[in-house]
Amino acid sequence: MKKWILFLFLLPGFAFAEPYLAIREGLKCSSCHANKTGGGKRTKMGAGYGTQALPWIKIDLRDKKVPTYWSVLDDRLSFGGDFRFLNQSIFEEGNTSNTFQTDKANLYLDVQALPEMLDFYLDESVAPGGAQSREIFGIFTAMPAHGWIKAGKFIQPYGIRLEDDNAFIRQVTGFNFANPDLGAEIGFEPRNWSFVAAVTNGTAGSADNNTGKQVVGNVTFVQDAFRIGVSGSYNPSPQGNKNSGALWAGLRIKKAVLLGEADIIHEDVDPTHSRNQMVAYSELDYPIIEGWNFKIGYEYFDPDTGIAENQRDRVLIGVEPFIVPFLQMSVFYRFNQSIPQNKAQNADELTFRIHIYF
Numbered sequence: 001m002k003k004w005i006l007f008l009f010l011l012p013g014f015a016f017a018e019p020y021l022a023i024r025e026g027l028k029c030s031s032c033h034a035n036k037t038g039g040g041k042r043t044k045m046g047a048g049y050g051t052q053a054l055p056w057i058k059i060d061l062r063d064k065k066v067p068t069y070w071s072v073l074d075d076r077l078s079f080g081g082d083f084r085f086l087n088q089s090i091f092e093e094g095n096t097s098n099t100f101q102t103d104k105a106n107l108y109l110d111v112q113a114l115p116e117m118l119d120f121y122l123d124e125s126v127a128p129g130g131a132q133s134r135e136i137f138g139i140f141t142a143m144p145a146h147g148w149i150k151a152g153k154f155i156q157p158y159g160i161r162l163e164d165d166n167a168f169i170r171q172v173t174g175f176n177f178a179n180p181d182l183g184a185e186i187g188f189e190p191r192n193w194s195f196v197a198a199v200t201n202g203t204a205g206s207a208d209n210n211t212g213k214q215v216v217g218n219v220t221f222v223q224d225a226f227r228i229g230v231s232g233s234y235n236p237s238p239q240g241n242k243n244s245g246a247l248w249a250g251l252r253i254k255k256a257v258l259l260g261e262a263d264i265i266h267e268d269v270d271p272t273h274s275r276n277q278m279v280a281y282s283e284l285d286y287p288i289i290e291g292w293n294f295k296i297g298y299e300y301f302d303p304d305t306g307i308a309e310n311q312r313d314r315v316l317i318g319v320e321p322f323i324v325p326f327l328q329m330s331v332f333y334r335f336n337q338s339i340p341q342n343k344a345q346n347a348d349e350l351t352f353r354i355h356i357y358f
Contacts (some may be wrong), residue, residue, distance in 0.1 A: 068325075182201050
């Protein structure tokens with residue numbers, strides 16, 4: 001309980017993601033991403049912001065004949081990509097390790113079959129591992145209230161869309177880039193509101209073998225310096241149901257950005273046993289100088305509220321500068337705390353990361 005009180009009052013997260021930028025600028029995800037619910041390929045506005053407004057060292061790309069937005073055929077065909085590579089040290093008691101690894105590498109394609117009406121979208125993961133589609137869908141956007149209908153494979157609309165799939169609110173709930181699903185989505189964004197609902201197989205991307213379907217919904221109210229949202233998920237299964245709900249918010253105070261999310265998950269472990277879980281995420285971002293973002297965060301995970309003293313905590317601190325257009329770097333130290341007998345979950349981490357984006 002003390003940790004939940006700390007979360008509510010401090011709202012200081014662990015993530016290598018950019019939702020704080022949307023809160024800092026008072027924008028919806030759809031302003032900067034081709035996928036209306038966020039993540040993946042950037043729009044022309046998002047690409048321009050990432051190359052002109054964010055970098056510490058400004059470069060005249062027009063003078064170098066470098067586009068800020070990669071497209072042909074009057075933007076009917078556009079491309080993008082993200083490459084994240086890291087070096088990580090894990091300080092486990094008696095077993096310290098260090099490794100280089102490709103974190104994520106994605107290529108994006110957006111084809112406007114009918115401008116401002118019908119698009120084909122592809123988000124292809126090319127590393128680590130073999131190539132596979134992370135998201136692939138068709139989207140019809142000639143709808144009232146800036147609405148859309150989407151069908152295909154996509155990440156469901158739930159909670160804060162962090163890039164870090166290892167964050168508790170992404171990992172435990174299952175709503176992350178590693179678990180897209182097959183189905184349909186409908187959304188509307190009238191004025192300051194965003195309403196999104198999806199019906200999917202509930203099988204993390206595989207074919208369904210029953211009539212049960214997962215239903216996920218997200219409602220957000222966005223103001224210039226403040227936003228609040230609620231999300232819910234219902235996923236019935238012959239093996240047992242998994243349901244979750246989330247409350248999340250973001251606030252800008254001068255240059256500082258606060259954001260956080262709290263989730264409750266109810267899961268049927270087997271026909272005779274169910275459990276309730278709690279996860280929380282919080283983050284404070286502050287631009288120490290132009291292009292350099294300081295981040296401090298806190299995470300909490302209770303894997304079973306019916307069992308005492310089994311909670312996990314994470315605290316993260318670091319800096320992530322946008323050095324030049326298309327290049328972001330970061331260094332973060334994460335303190336981990338878990339039950340004493342689990343050495344791996346108590347191992348601190350030091351991570352250096354480079355991120356090339358276009």
